Amino acid sequence: MIHTENLSKTYRMGEVEVQALRDVNLEIKDSEFIAIIGPSGSGKSTLLNLLGCLDKPTSGAVFIDGIDTGKLSENGLAEIRRKKIGFIFQQFNLIHTLNALENVALPMFFAGVGREARLKRAEEQLVKVGLGDRIYHKPSEMSGGEQQRVAIARALSNDPAIIIGDEPTGNVDTETGNAIMDILEGLNREGRTIIVVTHDAEIAARAARTKGMRDGKVLD
Amino acid sequence: MIDKFLLAFRDIRERKARSILTVLGIAVGIAAIVSLMSVGYGMEHAITGELTEMADMISVMPGELRGGSYVEKGSFTDRDVSDLQRIGGIKDISTMTYDAAEVEYRNKRVPIFVLGGDTKELESFYVEPVGLKEGRWLRENDYKGCVIGDRVANDFFDEVIHVNDKLVINDEKFVVVGVFEKGDMLYSNDVDSNIFLTLRAAKEVLQTDEIKYIIVRVYEIDEAERIAEEIEERINDNHGLDDFANAMTMGSMIELMGDIFMIIQGVLIGIAAIALVVASIGIMNTMLMSVMERTHEIGVMKAIGAKSRDVLSLFLLESSMVSLVGGVIGCVVGVIIAKVLSFLGSAASGLEIAAIVKPEVILGGIAVALIVGVLSGFYPARKASKMSPVEAVRYG
16 A cells, blocks of 8 residues: 655756645555546656655655655665566656567566576566567567557566556557556556556546646645 | 676667777777787897897996996006906906097098907907908907998998908008998997907007906806906906996896886886876766766666666676777787787897787786776766666656
């Protein structure tokens, strides 16, 4: 379970201070499928980054399974990212010098998994998302939808309990977007917690719960 | 661990042009060091090789070799020589005298150094290493014969001098019985511009009894140092001076050469080291650029679970691999250049110079390359590892 207590984040952009999040109190239960919807600048990406342990709060706290992430070291955060969280980004963010198989194996590489085990599991994941015949292709040789599916397979690499998607369908067409949401629903049925941020109401509707955001605050 | 290498290798291959340039930078620096050291060792060996042939010789001079030039303090006397004859372990003593004389040939007068000494000593000293182009060497009873150096024969006068031509030295008539070949680097100073006479003829023509140079040959080479010291003592006593006679054994001469070489090598290597510093600055720059360009990628890697240490070792590995390849190439190229330089050097100086490639130099070259790679890659790698995942991910 994830919950936040008076979570706030302020950024400094040159001389100006921007308050991206203001006192956010949010609770996400295990195996929930939640979508956070809001316009640009509402702070949803910032919230996602904090939930995903990519960043630390300015004030307030994020608790993941009872652990206060604000008190963890860099290495501690990295460990949570590795073990509990799988990320999907809007721009896919695959490493373009590696092929699909190697991209999916990468998180396991950082987790210290042996070469054979890594590649075997990576292939399994790719088959699961329907890309069994493209495992040696590089990202540049794939369509947007295929790249995002590789990213999902990568996110599942270390068998995380939580999947976080930042506008996962933002860069693909509607049909592919729906296919991706299908996959996410499937993962949710497996028991994983899915947190998705989007500005698209139709995509948000596919989640079990939706929360709106505006100006750094979560709306009820 | 192998996978880390593969990952680093991919990244290097991705930026081919830049990686190649960095490799070249290191290769040049290492090649310079390796070739200079190898040629240096080769030259030292060639020159000391020639000197070791005269290992049983002690040369005694009334002066000092100071900083590369000879400062004459006077001359020896016959008494000095007879005193030396009483020192145990000496096989042979021969003396030389020399001075400038006025030499006339076909109505042109030129001052030239005239050297006279024991004909056998002079023969092994000069004729054997340098060789005669025309005619023959002096005999003990060559009262009016002379042998001239290459420059005397060809450069000093308006016409070329050949065997049987007649010279007038300090108003005395002499006949040329032989002409020297041009001396190589070691000998040209002593031979090319001089005229050689028998000791007796030289003493008469130069009107002197002064002895400017004594050559002593010993029975046991191991005794040479001791005998040299005793020679200095006795002559100094005779003249009532402290630092007058200078007796050098071949051993100390070879040591001196060795020292000179080390200094020259040191300077050249200093220059090569500067090249390496430039190369390592290049590496640091390249790596920094690489880190900047891959900010986004680093963020992604951290997002999917890479620790700071993983990022650090990845970048360090990259810079080490690049510099290692540069080092190996540098060693290979350095050896090739060394061989070429030795060939050219042999041709120019007349000595047989063969580059000596020592394994320590090669290993050292590779080690230096690796160290340069690690040191110059460290700051950029550290910068990469400290990037915050959030900033990095947003960068793209």
